[in-house]
Amino acid sequence: MRVDLRSIARVAGVSVATVSRALRGFGNVEPATRQHVEQVARDLGYVRDPLLCRAQAFVRQPHKPAYRETFAFLATTPLAQKDARSWLVGIYEGVRQRAAELGYQVESFRLPMSQEGQRTLIKQLKSRGIRAVLFSPLVMRQAALFELESGWSAFAAVEIEDKIKSPTLSRVTRLPAQDMAMLLEQLRSRGYRRIGLALSKIDEASRHWQVFSACLLLERQHPEIKIFSLFEDGDDYTPTGLYHWVKRHRLDVIIGNGNYPLDWLKEYEMEAPRDIGVCRIDCLPERPESGLLIHYEDLGHLAVDLLSSQLERIQLGGPDIHRIVSIPCLWNEGETLRAMRPVSAGRKSRRLSGSS
Numbered sequence: 001m002r003v004d005l006r007s008i009a010r011v012a013g014v015s016v017a018t019v020s021r022a023l024r025g026f027g028n029v030e031p032a033t034r035q036h037v038e039q040v041a042r043d044l045g046y047v048r049d050p051l052l053c054r055a056q057a058f059v060r061q062p063h064k065p066a067y068r069e070t071f072a073f074l075a076t077t078p079l080a081q082k083d084a085r086s087w088l089v090g091i092y093e094g095v096r097q098r099a100a101e102l103g104y105q106v107e108s109f110r111l112p113m114s115q116e117g118q119r120t121l122i123k124q125l126k127s128r129g130i131r132a133v134l135f136s137p138l139v140m141r142q143a144a145l146f147e148l149e150s151g152w153s154a155f156a157a158v159e160i161e162d163k164i165k166s167p168t169l170s171r172v173t174r175l176p177a178q179d180m181a182m183l184l185e186q187l188r189s190r191g192y193r194r195i196g197l198a199l200s201k202i203d204e205a206s207r208h209w210q211v212f213s214a215c216l217l218l219e220r221q222h223p224e225i226k227i228f229s230l231f232e233d234g235d236d237y238t239p240t241g242l243y244h245w246v247k248r249h250r251l252d253v254i255i256g257n258g259n260y261p262l263d264w265l266k267e268y269e270m271e272a273p274r275d276i277g278v279c280r281i282d283c284l285p286e287r288p289e290s291g292l293l294i295h296y297e298d299l300g301h302l303a304v305d306l307l308s309s310q311l312e313r314i315q316l317g318g319p320d321i322h323r324i325v326s327i328p329c330l331w332n333e334g335e336t337l338r339a340m341r342p343v344s345a346g347r348k349s350r351r352l353s354g355s356s
Contacts, residue, residue, distance in 0.1 A: 003046045006328050012040040016330055017295050024301075068103040071095070071307060072125055074111040075136040086284055087296050091136055091160060094300020102308055111135070118149035125155070131314075132307050135169070137161040138206075156310040158303050163206055170310060170323045172302045176207070179292050179329045180214035183279060186290075186331065187253055188218070191341050192277055194226050196249060198242055198256040201231035211255065211281060239264035246276060253277030253337070255291075262289055262336060272336035283332040290334030298327055 005023075009016045014037065022029045022037040023046075029037075073095055075088065083089050092108065099106045109125070112118050125133070133155045138146050147166050159171040187195060197204075197215060204212055212229065219227045228249045230237060235245040242264050246254065253276065254261055262278045265271075272278040280291035302325050313321070 003041075003044045004328070008037065008041050008044060008046060011044065012037050016328065017298060020295075020298055020301075067105065069132070070105045070107055070128070070130050071099055071304070072130050072133040073106050073108045073136060074133055075108065076111050076113065076138055078110040079108050086286070087282065087294070088136060090296030091300040091303075094297035095134060095304055096300075097297075098301040098304040102304065104304070104308070106134075111138075113146075115149045119151060122149065122151040122154075130155075132156040132311055133158075134303055134307060135159040135164060138163040156307060156314055158307045158310065160299050160303050162208070168322055170306050170321075172299050172306060172325045172327070174294065175326045175328045176210040177214065179281075180211060182329075182331060183255070183281065183292055184214060184218045186337070186340075187255075187277070187279060188222065188225065189340055190277070190338055192253040192337075193224055194250060194252045195228070196246065196251040196254040197227070197229045197231075198237075198245075198254040198261045199230065200237040203257065204231065215255070239267050243268045243270070246270075251276060253279060255279045255281065257282045259287065262287075273338045277338060278336040280334075280336075283334065288335040289332075290337040291332055292329040293332035294329050295327055302327065 005016045005019045008023075009019045012019065014022075014033065018029060018033065019037050019041075022034040023041060073092060079088065079092055092106075096106050107130075109121060112121060133152070135157065137160055146164050148164060150167075153167055157169050159169045160173075162171055162173050184195075195215065195218075197212060199211060215227045215229075219225050228245075228251065230242065230245055233245060235241040237260075242261065245251075246265070256262075256278065257280060261280075262272060265276065265278070270276055278289055280287075280289035283289050283291045283293045285293075306323060306325060309323075
């Protein structure tokens with residue numbers, strides 16, 4: 001089985017982000033930590049991604065050019081100077097830092113939703129000599145996946161996340177099945193049995209129903225667990241709709257994304273984890289929720305590596321290969337779930353006797 005960054009992080013006792021930065025030679029890792037991580041990686045037989053190796057080889061060249069070309073960073077709503085969307089800021093910073101290391105510049109553009117608007121943007125980018133574009137995670141206003149204008153096929157292009165239906169692009173994304181399995185096991189181990197999905201139908205459709213399907217599988221495997229869905233029950237994704245849905249089903253924990261679920265429950269004086277647990281699939285360091293922590297900067301880093309590799313293949317006349325690179329989430333303990341249930345002495349002895 002291939003050794004991944006999470007395996008190295010588990011053995012080394014550090015975060016996945018630290019392993020990623022140490023193996024890529026970033027300067028913001030302590031020398032002793034880097035040596036420890038590198039030794040663990042060697043002991044486990046880790047093989048580095050060839051795309052990253054080629055990019056790092058370029059960085060180490062003593063006479064590399066100061067500037068190669070400009071990448072376009074496309075978002076449905078452009079970045080503001082003090083943008084509140086910390087996830088998008090994190091992705092953009094990862095893109096910008098990695099691009100600078102490889103000799104590229106990055107410029108942000110608004111991606112129009114209309115085909116006509118996209119055609120205008122395509123002409124603008126071509127007139128600027130921009131050949132490569134990065135599609136940031138799209139904020140969807142409808143359940144259907146997004147279809148791009150056909151003119152984007154003239155560009156080297158990489159998507160971050162998986163919201164574009166056509167054309168098929170190389171992309172950097174998370175590992176939703178693995179991440180959700182970890183999240184649901186955390187809830188089960190803490191004794192939660194009535195689990196509610198506080199998600200909007202549009203958001204979940206754009207995720208290909210991955211959260212919903214993982215919960216249904218858990219319910220099938222563990223009959224004592226009951227799953228309830230806000231959008232299936234027809235309740236509004238509003239503070240009032242969420243509160244009445246939680247009370248009607250007597251939920252002991254909800255799974256949500258964004259700040260809304262926890263903030264809305266506080267409006268009704270429901271505190272987590274005292275009154276209900278709140279688990280988030282997109283935790284932020286500055287927020288109190290427990291759940292999945294996404295490496296937004298690393299998503300940006302890997303997207304630039306993919307895009308740079310794609311440009312190299314185009315220049316060398318190589319085949320147009322669509323690659324998918326996935327990065328796992330970490331567990332963020334937070335403050336909104338009750339503590340893990342300790343294993344009793346009786347249960348321990350039964351496990352030991354059963355295994356002897």
